[in-house]
Amino acid sequence: MGKKILYVEDEIELAELVTSEFNSKDYSYIHSMKLVEAVTKAKNQKFDAIVTDIKLAAGSGDQLIKAIKCNPQHMNYSTPIIVSSAFLTADVLKTINGKVDKVMVKPHMIEDLIKAIVEVTN
Numbered sequence: 001m002g003k004k005i006l007y008v009e010d011e012i013e014l015a016e017l018v019t020s021e022f023n024s025k026d027y028s029y030i031h032s033m034k035l036v037e038a039v040t041k042a043k044n045q046k047f048d049a050i051v052t053d054i055k056l057a058a059g060s061g062d063q064l065i066k067a068i069k070c071n072p073q074h075m076n077y078s079t080p081i082i083v084s085s086a087f088l089t090a091d092v093l094k095t096i097n098g099k100v101d102k103v104m105v106k107p108h109m110i111e112d113l114i115k116a117i118v119e120v121t122n
Contacts, residue, residue, distance in 0.1 A: 002026035003121055006045075006076075008038045008052035008061060009084075018051075021110045027117075035059020039067050042076050048121050050076065051113065054085035054092055061085065062095050069099040080120035084113060 009015045010033045022029045032038040052061035086106040101120040
């Protein structure tokens, strides 16, 4: 069986393209569009990788990262996190520095995201 991914993205069209690629790679995934839902999923299930945008319609991906990486008891504390965002300000980069495994600036190729997932999970 493929990798289990928590995918946090609020752009529906992009999410459909990416999750279609996840399906073709036999990855199981949970797609969340909202911060609160993503935090709950991360609290209740173990993932092989987490891919999150920073700017979400309902919340911010850096809040998800903090919820996981600032709590060593969290089930996904050691789970690799990939940030995929077009909104990477100096403040955001400072906040997530040392807490994520890979940062990808949108737009990028979906294949590059898949390569990043393989890279951080091997």
